Amino acid sequence: MYYLGIDLGGTNIAIGLVDEQGQIVHQRSIPTGRERSADLILKDMAMLALKVAEEAGVGLEQITSVGVGSPGAPDVQKGVIIYNNNLGFRNVPVRAELQKYLPLPVYVDNDANCAALAEGLLGAAGGVRHSVTVTLGTGIGGGVIIDHNIYSGFNNAGAELGHMVIAAGGKQCTCGRKGCWEAYASARGLIEAAQAAAKKNPASLLFKMVNGDLNKITAKTPFDAAEAGDAVAAGVVDEYLDYLAVGLGNIINIFQPEVIVLGGGVSKQGESLLRPLNAKVAREVYGQEGVPVAKLKLAVLGNEAGIVGAALLGFPPERRALVSLFGPERE
């Protein structure tokens, strides 16, 4: 049997046909056209799903379910996206709309949760029961996997790890609170800190690398400049890692997952991120003699996490545990 996984993004809709081991056998994507009404977007989505199956030579009778990972707040039970600003969704009945064209069970969840499910079962945290995936992008996305399942609270709105205050009364966050982890430890937080430091230090390599055009600073810039020996950039990176470590320490003290998976743009720094971060996180953990602690790992599934995670929504619980234990993507 196969599973359809749909990653609904603000820019593209990506759809994959996934086998029982959680591997994508065929995939396609189209522009979302998010200025359109939800029913048109969902109709296109259903048509593309049918096309993906057809191109793979797989009939609907061979497909167990369709899973959709969407931004926004889901009502998982009803298969509805309650609210998403970016797509302009308000109580959009994703399941009901798709089922007009696809006579299959349809599961709907948040896209960050789907990515965490994929990394947690088949990616960097494959084989463990509890994992937390932290996506360091423009914001900080989070997903919590407990016993091989997404945990998102009674209203499916939990795991908002980026909106954990780590500096009460601190930097203003886009969510309205002050001092959220996201304000400091997201790619945006890093870029803002790098811009401020470059502006203050026009003699720094950080400043020179972008020829003084601060808008050209990306999350990569301070890491590159620090690597090249720039003390200003090294200071920015060090402070950034301090904030990142505080939040990761909190997640460990709270969840004690066996693995924390780091994804998103910043995670592309790889070992030069992980090495100093491990040392800083070790200092943040409420340790007790003789008790093991969580490991930090880099995400391995990349963009495919969205499709695979959405497809995994339809896997029966015992199958999820199985693919996690015997999945192919692990070390």
Next chain:
Amino acid sequence: MYYLGIDLGGTNIAIGLVDEQGQIVHQRSIPTGRERSADLILKDMAMLALKVAEEAGVGLEQITSVGVGSPGAPDVQKGVIIYNNNLGFRNVPVRAELQKYLPLPVYVDNDANCAALAEGLLGAAGGVRHSVTVTLGTGIGGGVIIDHNIYSGFNNAGAELGHMVIAAGGKQCTCGRKGCWEAYASARGLIEAAQAAAKKNPASLLFKMVNGDLNKITAKTPFDAAEAGDAVAAGVVDEYLDYLAVGLGNIINIFQPEVIVLGGGVSKQGESLLRPLNAKVAREVYGQEGVPVAKLKLAVLGNEAGIVGAALLGFPPERRALVSLFGPERE
């Protein structure tokens, strides 16, 4: 059938015989005598458990299991307390020791987790699937109940909610980190803030209520002084509630439990705690249109939570869900 629940404290060992509805039918306690070796403490514990059953006229064949809630880091699988400073425990085989005298299944978990299980199933959060119990005592204890079971991570050391940093680089915590929630929002945090404010304001009622003896300030003092119109105390309470609300907001954004139960000494302030706190927490929550949020409730089981929670460790999962749905302690 019955269940024995044992609450092992630094001062007393309290043991109760609990029925299938989670109600204590008979209980006793003895001093812990924590200066003694673990095997002597555990032998006394077993003897008292036998006595409790005998006095209640219940034979061992009518008892399903024995549950022990102990301070410290448990190895739940092995029934061992890995580490507890207060009792001087290092890898104490609680299960194996008790089974020398009690031929019954023995379950061991952390005492804060047991209290959270009792409140989560039969107390203030009875009837809901996910709850978090926060105990505002000398420190901040926490327990997380997911799907009617204790969640404490892969190493049983999670749910250390008090050791979540909410003010990076802030007040020194006893755990070694800086800015932990516990440093601000525990009873001790409140008392320290009240002492500092009283010292600075000798004309305040806060100062006068203890005749200038700052060591006499308890968690109740600033609430009482504020109630009587003292602006200095009102300021202390307001700032305390701000910090408390930041951490509770984090817990909501992370867990979205249906109910957060507040226990411990500070929770005895009841409605005069809950009313202003609800308003502050509402501002801390990462809300999305149309999505319901967690409710704050006061703990209802008091000291019995330890015994009941320990006994509940032995309840089969489906029975836990049942007593939660149909338990007698709820509104």
